[in-house]
Amino acid sequence: MANYDYDVLIIGAGPGGYVAAIRAAQLGLKTACVESRETLGGTCLNVGCIPSKALLHGSELFEEAAGGHFATWGITAKPTLDLAKMMAEKSKAVGELTGGIEFLFKKNKVTWLKGHAAFEDAHTVNVGGEKVTAKDIVIATGSSVTPLPGVTVDNAAKRIVDSTGALDLDEVPEHLVVIGGGVIGLELGSVWRRLGAKVTVVEFLDQLLPGMDGEVRKEAQKIFKKQGMDMMLGHKVTGAEVKGKTVTLTVEPAAGGEAKTVTASHVLVAIGRRPNTEGLALDKAGLSTNNRGQIEIGHDFRTSVDGIWAIGDVVPGPMLAHKAEDEGIAVAENIAGQTGIVNHDVIPSVVYTAPEIAGVGLTEEQAKEKGIAVKVGKFPMMANSRAKANRDTDGFVKVIADAANDRVIGVWMINSLAGTMIAQAAQAMEFGATSEDIAYTCHAHPTHAEAFKEAAMAVQGKPIHM
């Protein structure tokens, strides 16, 4: 049997890779993880989930004080913004968490190989000129921003930026145009709107948030508009010109028609992300990508080459940190000879705006496309006592059950605590719950979560408070 440097080598230390490395080491495998960034944690910890949530939190506090909920409750405050301090606090959170992964690597005896990895063959990678061999290799290289032809991102110049640049602006934009009404556009658009920017979202489709349930998308659009975000739906940006502090964008109707110009002080390009495989020399390992640039895998995360596995944003499926993490655990367990499984039908997704937007399972539209007859129950937050007490009544909870057996196949919601409440829905679905199971589960009063119970009761046709 060949002698390898490591049992397992993982390429990339994002939520997929670092979690796979820790679990592999926990299972007794000699493990190394290659990461080219200066810090561990990948996109999520460095320039994704964590810094964006830190700024969402900070900016929400500012807006509340500046006239949001503070005013509703008779509290008068005249906040001033120290943006540098807010950014420093965000960086502190990032530093503490990325440092935490370094600590966990040491604790679990995972070797961090610093540098860029490229395949030499199916069991060998080159890291900074050194050959490293492993019996099993996991590709967890993640994704990066999809470029938009005609709109060149320059994060250093801080005028046309991607999400990484938008997390690091040193002034509040006068007018931020966000290209793409998806998750990044709405989260980071919300951050800068709350801090005082005029925000215009240009979205190619005629609705925001593709992939989410139709009713939730409609409600979200209404709420973001009410909050003061301008929307140019059904439009695409085809060019950008920067002159001093002004960016002039060419915007065209998606369906064709006359182009117009829109001027902005800053532009955020957020039209999606694409898998990172460039520079990996996949061909030397006998691997290729599909027409979306992803590495295809089987249900157990094996690629077409024996001994090479892939997880996270670089493979098909939603580009979400928790999906990558669960795949990281499962792939390590499979490599160790155990049975690692991820139920890809129950991956929650959350947009961390205010209110939050969350869902798990099928949308009503997807269920219909699949020919599944459904029973739907909806409960408005307006009728939820805790939301009413908090003066926090935007949104609703929607439960979608299979009409044949009452099994819950999708839950969608928009409300202030949706990101937390969706975990209960995911757990119920994982356990195969029916809407009746949820309707007869005692929920604490008064909580927002009671709206989930009442939506399930509405599937049964018997909500109490509506």
Ligand code: FAD
């Ligand atoms: P990544 O986190 O991208 O990590 C891959 C790592 O591999 C990188 O550090 C990269 O440097 C390294 N790498 C790549 N190629 C090589 C190579 N050849 N050699 C060495 N190292 C290499 N998801 C959520 O679930 N919740 C959120 O709130 C959320 N917020 C987000 C906000 C923003 C602004 C962005 C951009 C993304 C957000 N995401 C969120 C998505 C989330 O960040 C990704 O789904 C997640 O990071 C994917 O994990 P991963 O391990 O597959 O890849």
Ligand code: NAI
């Ligand atoms: P996205 O796929 O969510 O949204 C991109 C939007 O841009 C779509 O609505 C699309 O129709 C639109 N678009 C595409 N081309 C366009 C064009 N030329 N002009 C105008 N609009 C155009 O992608 P986004 O927001 O960049 O996020 C990337 C990924 O990062 C997401 O898929 C998500 O998985 C992940 N993410 C997750 C977060 C979370 O879980 N809270 C937060 C941020 C990112």
